[in-house]
Amino acid sequence: MNWIKKTALIATIVLVSGAFVYGISTETKNKITHEGTTQFFPTSIDFAGEAAPLQMNDVRERLDRELLINANLDATTLLIIKRANRVFPIIEPILAKNGVPDDFKYLAVIESGLVNAVSPAGARGVWQFMPLTAKEKGMEVNDMVDERYHLEKSTEAACKYLLEAKAKFGSWTLAAASYNGGMTGVTKQIEMQQVESYYDLMLNDETSRYVFRILALKEIMKNPDKFGFNVSLEDMYVNLPSKIITVDTTITDLATFAKSQGINYKILKIHNPWLRDKKLLNQSRRKYEIVIPLSGY
Template sequence: MKKQMTLLTVILLLGTTFHAEVMAIGWPFKRASKTTLQEVPMDKQTGQGHTTTTIVLHDGTVAPDIPTSVTFGGQTIDLRRYDLRERFDRELMAMMYMHSSSLILLKRANRYFPVIEPILKANGVPEDLKYLACIESHLDPKAISSAKAAGMWQFMPETARQYGLEVNDQVDERYHVVKATEAACRYLNYAFSLYGNWASAAASYNTGYARVTRELDRQKAGNALDLWLVEETQRYVFRMLACKTFMEHPRHYQFYLKREQLYAPLALKDTVVTGPVANWVDLATALGISYYDLKAHNTWIRSDSLSNKEGKAYAISYPDSASKYYNPLTIPVHQPAWIGEKE
């Protein structure tokens, strides 16, 4: 059956067009979308006339405004200096236009910032260092890199062991959010004792103490922000600065979320295992939960069983049955600036 068709021509950022049924939401553009209707000649194949709707989303890609300064770990960084400004600008634009990655980071932060922040505070580490976990793993406790760095804080195996984490074929505490955060605090506090500023401590998290110490001495500098380093490390601290700026005010960059779109913190129960576990599936069944729930909340478990010859105590976390179901009316909002209607 032949129907009169409405074709929507969407003009994209690069000037390419395609025809599809779409809904324009305006993100991430400052200007409202404009719609025009135009009658075109009869289609030769169908013998029917049709209407072309052209939606112009914007007339140019929007660049973010750059503040004159940012603070990080109690230090004020003057972004009027051209090189600092341009390095910050690059990373803020990346945050603004990494669409899905930046959105999911905000959603996860609502679940994990309430876990991370008290640990940083208890260990004397500024709250700003939580953004290190954001750029390392996008707050994904299961993250693993091609270099085999793992967990939310992306520890390499030897570094993890050096800072008190158990890493073997059966247990890998790099995937344990609380224990890995505590280990990151130990690393960062030691780095701060070496350099006296958190920017240099953060840079060392990326490239190691030895390189930062050597280059500070060789280049006669007092802060890692002033060092000439490999590009990844030169960008590293500015990625954190941009992440902080973006996440504190996402609506400034045209990111809009509703309460029900945030990931809710989960109410977890704990049970302690002090002996061997022949089969984790059987333990999950005994706890009245699925094996999925056991693994999802204890990703540090890396095998089907646990020998535990030393009789160590391992806390097994699993969700309260009621907290497994979303209730948009009860989802706590960790940072009010994360939600709000589009202006």
């Protein structure tokens, strides 16, 4: 067999076998790739109750782009769907309590993939806060404690920002866009371009795609089977049964503290990623709540 035939055979095997990775069949993959605009494109879609104007040609194309891209990011999107089963039950009641629409959980999805990501610019956590903004929103950020990694507290901080943005723009869609482009940046573009809707604005590439990425992940995650992501409940990631230990004193050695709670240092850090050092100095006697898993770790 000459090298041309060998190369063609290997390529065919890789394509066929790779199409079944992460639960997506060859047939479904082809449908997503080649028929996405007809079979999988929604007839209507909204963000936080604000309808996207799909009658506009560029709006349809921009949404179609993000649907196709994210439907074909097999491993990445599948992992997000699995993580959502663990993260959304924590985020959702905090959004509801603060009067922030449930759709903003998908903003967290595109910001971080629902993990404590670190950006090149220094943003951290599921909600990707920069240090100064985090402090302005009431989070503690230092070498020992960084509450950007605290899911509940960072979600509360995100709600503060989003409520301020909604009050400023009068639109949840523009509030979402400003999470990426900044309130000042979005305001300047609205004034310069003399329009009021996100969908009428010409913005930088990242902010122009931002809301469409949210809409695409919302559509895919609400209808995973339609996009070829067939995940059983048993395969989803879960929150483990746990208890909360409140401490208001210094912990000189977190490894020793973990052992005293029946776990180890690794498990302590996994469930309390906001603890950034090997100890917790607490001269101010601040109260910290530490999560201790009870089983399944």
